[in-house]
Amino acid sequence: MSRKPKEERRDNIISSALKLFSERGFHITTIPDIAEKVGMSVGNFYNYFKSKDILAKELVVYISTYLGDEIAKINDQKISTKEKVSAIVKMYFKMAREDPEKIEYFLRVYLSNREVFGGGGCDGMLCVSPFVTELMIFFDDGVEQGNLRNQDFFSAFGLFMGYLGGMVFLFGEKILPKPLNEYEESISENIYNALRVQ
Amino acid sequence: MPYASSEKKPALIWLQGVTCNGNSHSFLNLPYLPQLLEKYEIIYHPLLEGTSTLHELVLNKAECDVLIFEGAYDPLMKRHNVSLKDIVTHYAGLAKYIIAAGSCASFGGMFKASAPERNTGLILNESEPQGPLLVIKQKVINLSGCPIHPEWLGFTLTMIADNREIPVDELNRPIELYSRLAHHGCTRNEYFEWKVDSKAFGLKEGCLFYEQGCRGPMTHASCNHILWNEVNSKTRAGTPCFGCTEPDFPRKNLFTTKTNMSIPVDIPVGISKRSYLALAGVAKTFHIKRLEGKLIDEKRNN
Numbered sequence: 001m002s003r004k005p006k007e008e009r010r011d012n013i014i015s016s017a018l019k020l021f022s023e024r025g026f027h028i029t030t031i032p033d034i035a036e037k038v039g040m041s042v043g044n045f046y047n048y049f050k051s052k053d054i055l056a057k058e059l060v061v062y063i064s065t066y067l068g069d070e071i072a073k074i075n076d077q078k079i080s081t082k083e084k085v086s087a088i089v090k091m092y093f094k095m096a097r098e099d100p101e102k103i104e105y106f107l108r109v110y111l112s113n114r115e116v117f118g119g120g121g122c123d124g125m126l127c128v129s130p131f132v133t134e135l136m137i138f139f140d141d142g143v144e145q146g147n148l149r150n151q152d153f154f155s156a157f158g159l160f161m162g163y164l165g166g167m168v169f170l171f172g173e174k175i176l177p178k179p180l181n182e183y184e185e186s187i188s189e190n191i192y193n194a195l196r197v198q
Numbered sequence: 199m200p201y202a203s204s205e206k207k208p209a210l211i212w213l214q215g216v217t218c219n220g221n222s223h224s225f226l227n228l229p230y231l232p233q234l235l236e237k238y239e240i241i242y243h244p245l246l247e248g249t250s251t252l253h254e255l256v257l258n259k260a261e262c263d264v265l266i267f268e269g270a271y272d273p274l275m276k277r278h279n280v281s282l283k284d285i286v287t288h289y290a291g292l293a294k295y296i297i298a299a300g301s302c303a304s305f306g307g308m309f310k311a312s313a314p315e316r317n318t319g320l321i322l323n324e325s326e327p328q329g330p331l332l333v334i335k336q337k338v339i340n341l342s343g344c345p346i347h348p349e350w351l352g353f354t355l356t357m358i359a360d361n362r363e364i365p366v367d368e369l370n371r372p373i374e375l376y377s378r379l380a381h382h383g384c385t386r387n388e389y390f391e392w393k394v395d396s397k398a399f400g401l402k403e404g405c406l407f408y409e410q411g412c413r414g415p416m417t418h419a420s421c422n423h424i425l426w427n428e429v430n431s432k433t434r435a436g437t438p439c440f441g442c443t444e445p446d447f448p449r450k451n452l453f454t455t456k457t458n459m460s461i462p463v464d465i466p467v468g469i470s471k472r473s474y475l476a477l478a479g480v481a482k483t484f485h486i487k488r489l490e491g492k493l494i495d496e497k498r499n500n
Contacts, residue, residue: 072472123483123484124480124482124483124484124485125479125480125482125483126480126483126484129476129479129480130476132479132480133472133475133476133479134472136459136461136475136479137471137472137475139458139459139461140458140459140461140463140471140475142458142459143458143459144458144463148459150457150458150459151459152459152460153459153460153461154460156459
C-alpha cells in the first residue's frame with residue numbers, strides 16, 4: 001500500500017524481463033518485447049532503464065540484493081553454523097524451484113556473458129556485493145564460533161557456491177532424477193563436512 | 199589566564215614505576231622543552247636537574263602541584279626502601295594534577311607483563327577501573343602511548359601552566375589528542391580505500407591494514423597529525439601502527455592481521471561489519487593499474 005506506483009512498475013519490468021530472458025533467451029529478447037509484456041510504451045520504458053545493458057546490470061543487483069536479504073535473515077538467526085548451511089541450501093533450492101528465472105538469469109546470463117557485464121558497470125564483485133557480503137558474514141561468524149576451518153575466503157566461497165550453482169544448473173537441464181529438495185540434506189552435509197573444523 | 203611571572207611556578211615531580219624510560223627520552227625531544235620547563239619548578243626528574251634528590255623525595259619532604267608518573271605501578275616496588283605505594287599516594291594527594299605518562303602508567307602496558315597479576319596503571323588495569331589512585335581519578339590525566347609523543351606531554355603541561363581545562367575521554371585521555379585515529383592523515387589512504395595491500399614493511403606503496411596488522415583504524419592517537427620528529431610517522435615510514443595508545447597494548451601476534459576466511463576480525467572503530475565488508479569486499483576485486491606498481495614508475499614510463 002505504501003509502495004509508489006513507479007516502484008511497482010519498475011518491479012513489473014524486472015519480473016517480466018526475467019521471464020522473457022528465461023523463455024526466449026537473453027540476446028533474442030528486445031526492449032520492445034519487454035515493454036509489450038509490461039504494457040507500456042518503449043519511450044516510457046526508457047524512463048525506467050536507459051538501455052538493455054543497464055537493465056542487464058540492474059537485474060544482477062536486484063537478484064543479489066534479494067539473495068543477500070534472504071541470507072542476512074539466516075545469518076541473524078541464533079542457530080548453529082551447521083543449521084545455517086542447511087537453511088542457505090534450502091533457501092537457494094526453493095528459489096530455484098519457485099522463482100527459477102532469478103537464478104537462471106544469474107547462471108546463464110551473468111556468468112556466461114561477461115562482455116555485457118564488464119567494462120565499468122559490473123566490475124569485479126560490484127554488482128553481486130549484497131550477496132557476497134552476507135556470505136562473508138556467514139564465514140566470518142562460522143570461524144569466530146570455532147565451527148568452520150580458517151582458510152582462504154575464495155576456497156570456501158567456491159566450494160559453497162560452485163556446488164549450489166552446479167546443482168541448480170543440472171536441475172535446470174532436467175538431468176536430476178529426483179526432485180531438487182531431496183538433495184538438500186546430503187548437499188548440506190557435504191558442504192558442512194568440507195568446511196568444518198576437523 | 200596564564201600565570202604571571204611573579205606567581206609561584208607549579209612544582210613538578212616525575213616519578214617512575216617499572217619503566218624503560220621511553221617517555222622521559224621522548225620528552226627530551228620536545229623542541230620547546232627549555233621554554234616549557236621555565237613555567238615549572240622541577241622538584242625531581244630522573245634525567246633532568248631538580249631541586250630535590252630522590253632520597254629527600256621519598257621522605258615526603260617535597261612540594262608537589264603536578265605529579266607525572268611513568269611506568270607500570272607495582273605495589274611491591276620500593277624506592278630508597280620506601281614503598282612506591284606510599285610515595286605515590288602521598289604526592290598524588292598533594293598534587294592538583296596527576297599525569298600518567300605512557301601506556302604503562304595509563305593501563306599497565308608493556309611492564310604489566312612483568313607481573314600481570316599485580317601490575318596496573320594508576321587508575322586502570324587495561325580497561326578495568328583499578329589502581330592506586332582510583333579514588334582520585336578525576337585528577338588523573340592518562341597520556342597513553344609507547345612512548346608518548348613529546349608534544350602530547352608538552353600540550354598537557356602548557357595547558358596546566360596556563361590554567362586551562364583539559365576535557366578527557368572515558369579513559370581519561372585528553373580528547374584534543376585522542377579523538378583522532380592513527381588512521382587519519384596516513385599517506386596510504388588511497389591504498390586503504392581500494393584495498394591494495396603492502397606486501398612488506400618500508401614500501402612507499404600499499405596499505406598496511408589488511409596483511410601487515412596495522413591497527414591505525416582502531417587506534418585513538420594523533421600520530422599522523424602531529425608527526426614524530428615533526429616529519430614522519432610509523433605508517434608513513436611503512437611500519438604498521440601497533441595500537442600502543444589503547445588499553446589492550448601490547449597484543450599478541452603484532453604485525454599480523456587476524457582474519458577469518460580472509461575477513462579481518464577487527465575492523466575500523468564504530469563501523470558495522472556488514473557495512474565494512476560490503477565496501478571492502480567489492481573494492482578488493484577491482485584492479486586499478488595505477489595502484490598496482492610503484493607510483494614513480496607510472497610517471498617514469500610516460
